[in-house]
Amino acid sequence: MELLKEICEKLQKGKAKDVKVLVQQAIDENIPAKTILEEGLLSGMSIIGEKFKNNEVFVPEVLVAARAMNVGAGLLKPLLAEAGVEATGKVCIGTVEGDLHDIGKNLVKMMMEGKGLEVIDLGTNVSPATYVQTAKEQGCQVICCSALLTTTMPVMKDVVQAVREAGLDAKVMIGGAPVSQAFCDQIGADGYTPDAASAADMAVQFCRA
Numbered sequence: 001m002e003l004l005k006e007i008c009e010k011l012q013k014g015k016a017k018d019v020k021v022l023v024q025q026a027i028d029e030n031i032p033a034k035t036i037l038e039e040g041l042l043s044g045m046s047i048i049g050e051k052f053k054n055n056e057v058f059v060p061e062v063l064v065a066a067r068a069m070n071v072g073a074g075l076l077k078p079l080l081a082e083a084g085v086e087a088t089g090k091v092c093i094g095t096v097e098g099d100l101h102d103i104g105k106n107l108v109k110m111m112m113e114g115k116g117l118e119v120i121d122l123g124t125n126v127s128p129a130t131y132v133q134t135a136k137e138q139g140c141q142v143i144c145c146s147a148l149l150t151t152t153m154p155v156m157k158d159v160v161q162a163v164r165e166a167g168l169d170a171k172v173m174i175g176g177a178p179v180s181q182a183f184c185d186q187i188g189a190d191g192y193t194p195d196a197a198s199a200a201d202m203a204v205q206f207c208r209a
């Protein structure tokens with residue numbers, strides 16, 4: 001679809017204002033929010049990711065693309081949310097210590113809020129102690145950790161260990177591009193999902209259990 005291709009291209013160029021206008025146009029044309037997200041915004045972000053890997057673009061270009069992504073995703077937020085859902089539980093979410101990537105984490109948060117979960121956003125660079133303290137003080141049923149760097153994935157193991165040592169019965173969910181089910185099993189986390197929508201489904205299941 002031409003419009004989605006245009007969103008994808010403007011996102012890669014970091015044209016946040018254009019992305020905003022085009023996403024709104026796509027919404028007005030009744031293109032499903034999930035399609036706009038996946039085939040417009042995320043597809044642009046994935047091309048930028050490849051170029052970043054191949055040194056064809058650098059941090060500043062990636063940052064402006066990320067900003068455009070957040071602007072577009074913000075418009076989709078109310079549409080991705082399910083209307084009239086009742087609060088189903090409380091979770092906290094953050095990107096683990098040493099890691100500043102937050103686009104995926106923000107999408108997971110958005111999907112979880114859409115399912116009626118109360119989400120405490122701890123931001124990026126979150127230490128295991130902060131997850132534990134927040135879950136304890138706020139009574140979170142689920143602790144959600146995102147990581148995008150292979151070097152920060154081991155912090156997830158520290159989170160699991162800190163949660164168990166603190167005697168919390170909160171579930172620990174993990175995700176992010178380099179994370180896998182095998183890694184989840186290896187560190188003893190309670191759940192892994194590859195995308196934001198299934199993360200929200202899993203969190204709801206944990207909260208209801």
Ligand code: B1M
Binds near residue numbers: 108143193195
């Ligand atoms: Co960075 N970066 N980056 N970066 N960056 C990657 C991750 C990288 C793969 C690029 C590459 O080389 N190909 C690479 C990591 C390599 C590795 O670890 N093996 C990398 C690197 C090296 C770095 C720096 C070290 C670069 C440098 O400075 N030399 C640096 C590190 C900074 C730090 O964190 N300490 C860095 C910096 C940055 C920017 C600041 C420029 C920017 C981040 C901006 C921001 O987030 N606000 C950035 C970006 C944007 C990327 C890429 C291009 C895109 C990441 C992204 O947002 N993807 C990325 C390349 C790539 O992934 N192709 C790259 C879109 C997002 C929606 O996907 O987060 O995977 P993702 O989330 C998905 C799922 O994984 C899942 O749901 C989401 C949607 O369905 N999910 C969960 C996520 N969390 C979940 C949690 C769950 C469940 C599912 O349960 C709790």
